[in-house]
Amino acid sequence: MSQDFAMMRTTAFLQTALVVDDEIQVGNDQYAAEEATLGTASLEMDYDQRASEGDEFGLDRVPGEDHSLDSMKVVESFADHGISCAVLQPRGPSPDDLGRVESLAVRSDIVVLDWLLGRSDEIKSGPGEETTSLGLVKNIVSHDIEAGNRLRLICIYTATPDLHSIVDRIGAVICDLHAYTDQVIVDHGSLSVSVDSLRILVVAKPHHSAPPDGAVCTEAELPARMIYEFCELAGVGLLPQLALAAISSIRDNAHRLLARFDRNLDSAFISHRAMTDSVGAEQFAHSLVSSEVTSLLSTVEVASAVYEAPIEARVEQLLGNLPEKRMLNKVKFGQSYRSVTLGEAREILTNGLDSNGKVRIDNADVPLRCSSTTSLFSRSEQEHEIYSESLAIDLAFGALSSLARTPEHDGKGTPAPLLRLGALLRGDDGKYLLCLQPLCDSVRLSGSVAFPLMPLSTASAESEVFDIVVGSRDSYVALSRDGVKLSDVRVASFDASSDVGMVQALWGSEDSRWRFYGSRSSSVQGGDAGAGAGNPVFEWVGDLRPEKANQIVAHLVTNLGRTGINEFEYLRRSGRK
Known part of the structure; x- marks a missing residue:
């Protein structure tokens, strides 16, 4: 897949950017004229001198340094790429200013922050020794983690001299926040600091006093750099491009959805709700x-x-520079x-198997009996x-193909999981269970309700058949429904x-996990004591x-329909299996 195609998809996806800087200027009119209050100290002050005056990391603002931002150039340059850009200028460490920045940041595709915000060298956004910008980064990332690790690109755009120390401080904060340090x-x-x-x-x-090679970016160049970085973060590859295209299409065609959901139909929906119930109507x-x-x-x-x-x-890209022998x-x-x-x-x-399940190898048609061709991409x-x-x-x-929702991407800030058909649970004994309760019997409930749970056995992906894969990162578990009978289904x-x-x-x-807590009368026992000591507990x-859950239910029901007869053994063994 070409970089140009990926950049095109990424640009079509990106819609909003937020830029936060306390020294904005529009054209030649600078709103934060620091020269009047900071004096004319030399820009050549070395880091040892700064440290002796209390700036251990070389991160404080030095009198005379130009930290200004031409907001008009930034906004116009983002607009040239079809991206709407908001520019905020905090006046100080007020809760309103910080709250406004955070509320906009969590809804923006791209966030650009100055490192030092406000006229004092260290404006605290909370307890500790964090600058306002670092505090904002921490709060934005914390919100994203609670929301299931959403895609996030943040740029610290600064004239502060020691950029490497900024990277170190951000890295320390992200390590503290992230589970996978x-x-x-x-x-x-x-x-840069990257994870997930x-x-x-x-x-x-552009007016940085001593930037490392390739670190400088003008206001006019900034949008293109952000689009490139976002593309590198999320847009390179077939599946990321598929996801970006889907989201972009929904955004672009939102008017079609609104046209279909006409307000003149509200009375019919309210009537439906009145004749059923609120929960069923919501579903x-x-x-x-x-x-x-x-x-x-x-x-x-x-x-x-x-x-x-x-x-x-993409095949050419993945096979590029690989040895001739695959x-x-x-x-x-x-x-x-x-x-x-x-x-x-x-x-x-690229061409796959022919209609007979064969591939062309050594100028001969060879049946392909393996379950995967992924090994062809290996560099080992x-x-x-x-x-x-x-x-x-x-x-x-x-x-990915088994699960619609996962704990990795559905954290505290997401809607709570519901117990219904397709919910996968794990008891305190480590055994996996699949909820078989139909959707219609999972709503409009009150009191204690019984749910059928189908046990799934763990399988070796290297030697046994399996139907489902659960887990995340490098820890995956293969699960099988093989051999499960109706008598194995348990009720909790x-x-x-x-x-x-x-x-x-x-x-x-x-421990940052979702759990379902059973009633005391449940027949399936767990070992965790949560909401009500002694209640069985199941980790979500x-x-x-949905299609996977329905397939498993259909397999179970089909087995119930088998007719068993006592017949002549010769005929049974001669018959069709």
């Missing part, structure tokens, strides 16, 4: 919007991100590789490394929430995609 990357070469879906850059203003409204969005996505060119041309380009696993389970050329690998990956040379690497990628994609009782008429999970602040593992 070892995955936080503090890169002094690119002046978060990237924070430190960029020098019905949700399903209407969901199906309408699905229909919308099917009518626009969202799938163009995974058409043949992008696929071929390894293809020949078996469904385990490791048994055969060597193929780079050209054959390209043919297999040892077979066991190739297998482990490709298996990890396949399991990660298996989790849960107390419905009185305000929503459904069973909701509760957030555990101590995720929600299956």
